[in-house]
Amino acid sequence: MCINKTMILCYNIYNMVINMDNLYIKELNKFDCNITNKIHDFGRDNNVPIIMDDGLSLLLSIVSIVRPKRILEIGTAIGFSSIMMALNSNATIDTIEKKNDMYTKAIDNINKVGLTDRIRVHLGDGENVSLDELEKEYDIIFIDAAKAQYRKYFERYESLLSKNGVIISDNILFHGYVEKYKFNIESDASKDLKALARKINNYNEWLKSNPNYNTIFLNIGDGIAISTKRSLNE
Numbered sequence: 001m002c003i004n005k006t007m008i009l010c011y012n013i014y015n016m017v018i019n020m021d022n023l024y025i026k027e028l029n030k031f032d033c034n035i036t037n038k039i040h041d042f043g044r045d046n047n048v049p050i051i052m053d054d055g056l057s058l059l060l061s062i063v064s065i066v067r068p069k070r071i072l073e074i075g076t077a078i079g080f081s082s083i084m085m086a087l088n089s090n091a092t093i094d095t096i097e098k099k100n101d102m103y104t105k106a107i108d109n110i111n112k113v114g115l116t117d118r119i120r121v122h123l124g125d126g127e128n129v130s131l132d133e134l135e136k137e138y139d140i141i142f143i144d145a146a147k148a149q150y151r152k153y154f155e156r157y158e159s160l161l162s163k164n165g166v167i168i169s170d171n172i173l174f175h176g177y178v179e180k181y182k183f184n185i186e187s188d189a190s191k192d193l194k195a196l197a198r199k200i201n202n203y204n205e206w207l208k209s210n211p212n213y214n215t216i217f218l219n220i221g222d223g224i225a226i227s228t229k230r231s232l233n234e
């Protein structure tokens with residue numbers, strides 16, 4: 001699809017209005033938790049890509065509704081989202097991190113907040129961590145690792161999802177680049193970034209047409225998709 005100048009102008013105005021709106025909501029959803037403020041600020045100050053505040057609010061709302069016994073997270077970073085999910089539930093959490101330095105920092109943070117008995121960090125690649133290391137069933141699977149590999153994670157771990165479980169995928173808009181890619185809108189994206197945006201768009205479209213799940217795509221945080229199993233034949 002080719003977009004003309006008027007459409008680009010409309011798109012920019014639309015974004016300005018949406019962003020003005022969002023400022024108020026963002027303020028309301030601003031993160032504040034005295035147990036984890038330091039971890040959050042460390043992430044922000046050191047460019048660790050932890051979940052955005054309003055994305056976190058949504059994630060924690062889902063956690064409150066689902067009341068999970070077990071959560072699986074792909075992409076630990078410094079343990080921030082795991083710790084927040086643990087503090088807002090009684091769940092035990094398995095979380096997978098590929099990078100050594102992140103793994104070490106996550107372990108340190110989890111120790112500091114006293115959650116070692118409920119959060120288990122696995123050092124490894126989410127694409128091939130042995131399922132034997134994990135539990136048989138999870139009520140929430142939170143996908144937040146390499147954006148180009150989301151379908152692989154989804155297909156690898158969906159067999160571990162409980163009947164009424166939820167798979168949550170973060171960063172499905174990737175800072176607006178996915179939408180710009182999809183609608184062929186000019187952007188400052190490098191070739192690599194455009195390729196990544198294309199892959200995320202492919203994932204979103206694959207999710208949308210996946211007959212086994214209902215998925216809602218939300219413009220919250222960096223874009224979040226929530227997928228639940230369809231139960232038409234029951």
Ligand SMILES: C[S@@+](CC[C@H](N)C(=O)[O-])C[C@H]1O[C@@H](n2cnc3c(N)ncnc32)[C@H](O)[C@@H]1O
Nearest residue numbers: 050051075077080081097098125126144145146
């Ligand atoms: C967006 S950060 C996770 C943020 C974390 N969930 C939070 O909100 O606090 C993504 C993390 O996934 C890790 N990662 C990337 N590819 C991975 C893979 N294939 N397996 C496991 N972890 C991976 C990165 O090293 C990075 O620490």
